[in-house]
Amino acid sequence: METRLTKIQKFKMSLWIIGFIFFIVMSTLAVSFGIVLSRTKKxxxxxxxxxxxxxxxxxxxxxxxxxxxxxxxxxxxxxxxxxxxxxxxxxxxxxxxxxxxxxxxxxxxxxxAIDLATLLEENPFLPVDKWNENNSDIDILKIIDEMYGEQLKDENGEKLPLEVIDKNINAKTVTIKTTKEGYFGKIVFYFLEKPSNN
Incomplete structure (x- = not known):
């Protein structure tokens, strides 16, 4: 009877060991498969x-x-x-x-975007007789509008909103840009004597 009981216990123990080994093998495979999947998933x-x-x-x-x-x-x-x-x-x-x-x-x-400087067909100069170091930005923009207003328009023919970003009194230059989206860059205007056509 004792041997029969021992055989049953050994059989149960063997089943338990086989189950445990099966569990370990399956867990290892699952982890390995997960690692492979995570590496290949883009x-x-x-x-x-x-x-x-x-x-x-x-x-x-x-x-x-x-x-x-x-x-x-x-x-x-x-x-x-x-x-x-x-x-x-x-x-x-x-x-x-x-x-x-x-x-x-x-x-x-x-x-x-459009480079603002490409809108002008000629070199950007302003008449020196209109230069006044006390000119306000508004005065300068009016002078620019008188001379270049037709060229400084958007694709719908509307005048671009301009602002003065720099005035150099010594060099007699004014730099402008537009605040309208779709345009970039700036234009430097020089106050010069108008060249003669001779």
């Missing part, structure tokens, strides 16, 4: 770069585009991004991550 770049409408940018150079993406998508600042140079157009570009943990690419759209 993050969709669209989930990080969510603001794809960049607005106005000064040019469509890759660095300008990437800097604007970072500015509007703070979660992307730690990524190494690149612009597909074959996919840069006047109003969009394709951006992708250099890190292999990210999948897909993102199409970002933008509008190219």
């Amino acid at each position: 993050i969709d770049l669209n989930s990080v770069i969510t603001n794809t409408k960049l607005g106005f940018i000064d040019n469509n150079e890759p660095n300008t585009i990437i800097n604007k993406v970072f500015e509007l998508n703070p979660n992307a600042k730690d990524l190494s991004l690149k612009v597909d140079e074959f996919q840069i157009k006047d109003d969009y570009a394709i951006v992708y991550a250099l890190n292999s943990n990210y999948s897909k690419n993102v199409k970002v759209s933008f509008e190219l």
Whole structure:
């Protein structure tokens, strides 16, 4: 009877050991499988770069585009991004991550801003006889409007809002910019004698 009891106990012990070993093997496989899955699962770049409408940018150079993406998508600042140079157009570009943990690419759209200086057809000068170091900014803007008002208009034909950002009394120059979105840069006007047409 004792041997029979010992055999049953040994059998139960064997089943318990086999079950324990099976549990250990399955747990190890589950952990390994989880690690493999986590390594192969890629993050969709669209989930990080969510603001794809960049607005106005000064040019469509890759660095300008990437800097604007970072500015509007703070979660992307730690990524190494690149612009597909074959996919840069006047109003969009394709951006992708250099890190292999990210999948897909993102199409970002933008509008190219206009350089204010390109609106003028001639060198920006103002008649020296209108120079007065006591001229207010408003007086100076009126002089500019009289001479260049027709050229300093937006795409709808409306006059651009201008502001004086610098007056150099010694050099007799005035620097202006516009506050209208979609334009960048500045114009330096020189108070000079008008060249003769001889």
